[in-house]
Amino acid sequence: MLTKPLITIAKNGVGAFVFSCRKIEFNYCERSGSSRGMIEYLQNHLIPFAKENPQLEVVVTPRPSKHPLITGTYLNRKQKQVCVRNKKPDAIAEIVKLIRDNTGVTAKKRFKKPVISTTESIRGIWSPFHTRPHSI
Amino acid sequence: MILNQKNFLPIYNLSKIFINSITRIDNVRSPQKIDNTLKAVHNSKPLSRLITSTTTPEPLTSPLPPPSHSLPPSKYPPNTPSFSTTTKEYLDRLRDQLHYYAVIEIRSQKFLITKNDLVIAHRLRDLDVGDEIKLNRVLELGSKDYTIKGKPLVSEAFYNIKATVVEQPKGPFIEIFKKKRRNRHRKRVTHKQTYTVLRISEVEVNKLI
Numbered sequence: 001m002l003t004k005p006l007i008t009i010a011k012n013g014v015g016a017f018v019f020s021c022r023k024i025e026f027n028y029c030e031r032s033g034s035s036r037g038m039i040e041y042l043q044n045h046l047i048p049f050a051k052e053n054p055q056l057e058v059v060v061t062p063r064p065s066k067h068p069l070i071t072g073t074y075l076n077r078k079q080k081q082v083c084v085r086n087k088k089p090d091a092i093a094e095i096v097k098l099i100r101d102n103t104g105v106t107a108k109k110r111f112k113k114p115v116i117s118t119t120e121s122i123r124g125i126w127s128p129f130h131t132r133p134h135s136i
Numbered sequence: 137m138i139l140n141q142k143n144f145l146p147i148y149n150l151s152k153i154f155i156n157s158i159t160r161i162d163n164v165r166s167p168q169k170i171d172n173t174l175k176a177v178h179n180s181k182p183l184s185r186l187i188t189s190t191t192t193p194e195p196l197t198s199p200l201p202p203p204s205h206s207l208p209p210s211k212y213p214p215n216t217p218s219f220s221t222t223t224k225e226y227l228d229r230l231r232d233q234l235h236y237y238a239v240i241e242i243r244s245q246k247f248l249i250t251k252n253d254l255v256i257a258h259r260l261r262d263l264d265v266g267d268e269i270k271l272n273r274v275l276e277l278g279s280k281d282y283t284i285k286g287k288p289l290v291s292e293a294f295y296n297i298k299a300t301v302v303e304q305p306k307g308p309f310i311e312i313f314k315k316k317r318r319n320r321h322r323k324r325v326t327h328k329q330t331y332t333v334l335r336i337s338e339v340e341v342n343k344l345i
Contacts, residue, residue, distance in 0.1 A: 011252045013300035013335030017266050020303060101265050101304040108308040111331060115247050116254040122237045123280055 019055045020103035023073040024096065027063035034085035038068035041089040049096065056100065070099060078104030219293070224344045226282070227294060231341040233279035238297055238339055241273040251339045255299065259330035263301050269334070271297040277341065295341055299334040306330055 012018055026042060028035040042060060050058040063069065067085040070092070074080070080099055084092050110116070219227075230236075237250050242257050249255060263269070274290045274297065276283060284290050307329035314323040 011335060013302050014252055014337045017300050017302075017335075019266065098306065103303045103305070105305075111256055111307045111329070114245070114256055115249060116256070117250060117252070119235070119250040119252060122235050122250060123278070 018075070020075050021056060021072055021100050022075060023057040023059065024099060025059040025061065025071040025073075027061055027066065027069040027071070029064050029066055029068065030062055032065065032067075035068040037086065037088045037092060038084055041092040045089055045093055049093075053100065070095060072099035072102065074102070074104030076104040078106065080104065217291075219344050227284075227341065227344055230277070230279055230282045230284065231343060233281060236277065236279050236339050236341055238274050238278075238295065239276040240271050240297065241275060242271070242334075246275065249297075249336050249339065251336055253336045254302070255334040255336060257332050257334060259304060260301075260332045263304075263332060265301050265303060267301045268337070269299045269301070271299060293342060293344065296338065297336070297340070298338045299336050302333045302335045304330070304332050 012020070026038070026046070028038045028042065030039075046058070046060070050056065067083050070082050070084055072080045080102060082095050082099065084095060087095075235250065237248060239246060239248050241247075242255070243260070245257055247255050247257075272292055274286060274292075274295060275288060276285050277290050277295055278284065284294065310327045310329075312323075312325040312327070314325075315321065
């Protein structure tokens with residue numbers, strides 16, 4: 001009777017590493033003032049960033065009469081959206097780096113445990129019948 | 137090194153003190169390219185030792201057939217002591233057991249790890265997503281029946297532990313709001329802790345030649 005899958009579940013980073021962020025989309029408005037920092041970032045900083053990260057799909061789309069927005073899409077199909085209204089290009093660069101370094105996992109409690117493991121305990125679970133030689 | 141064997145056979149006490157040599161070389165970072173070969177391998181903090189070549193052992197040209205996980209003598213860290221035959225024999229005993237755990241230290245944070253684990257450490261600022269790290273501070277290395285306890289660290293020639301940086305997230309949003317009534321005292325502190333998530337890609341025990 002099978003209790004575990006026969007095929008190992010892929011662990012990103014063990015054999016090969018697959019980048020989690022797939023696509024970053026930049027939305028800006030050509031007219032509004034909240035997009036000024038975003039437009040400067042797109043003109044000066046975006047192309048070097050895209051060249052350094054050939055694994056990312058970078059999309060720039062105007063979105064008129066709305067605040068500027070950065071959307072990151074990840075391998076688990078989740079998205080992370082950050083509104084960058086009235087931000088300077090340096091701050092936008094930090095936010096882009098944050099989006100890029102993230103995976104789409106949204107669980108809040110995953111930072112409670114320092115080590116997340118699926119291997120069973122190597123030394124075995126303690127049993128009172130195996131701690132010392134005894135006879136009944 | 138003390139080799140502790142369970143099931144109450146006599147404990148063999150070999151008191152050896154391993155002193156890790158401290159060398160610091162500036163890290164050289166190559167631009168971000170995700171190819172799955174090792175591009176830059178460097179040790180975890182606080183000791184940094186840069187190894188620019190890949191760390192897979194080259195095939196030995198000696199007449200003996202090369203063991204699969206052996207470390208060629210030329211790639212030992214500089215001040216490795218030569219090991220006695222009893223040390224090698226005990227390490228082989230540990231190595232023959234296939235699953236190992238290690239108690240490692242990353243920037244004074246201790247973790248008990250096995251292969252394929254995810255380690256959530258404090259943010260390591262000089263690392264990028266996709267980098268591979270070789271860990272060099274191991275306090276304890278063990279298996280089902282044998283453990284090696286370092287004094288305080290296990291010699292680096294015994295093991296080969298590597299991790300890959302998977303992501304560098306921020307924690308949940310924490311808001312601390314302090315208020316005293318009728319005193320016009322209000323204080324709001326917001327905080328998002330930064331982390332680095334590592335995947336332990338291999339935990340291997342070397343075969344000493």
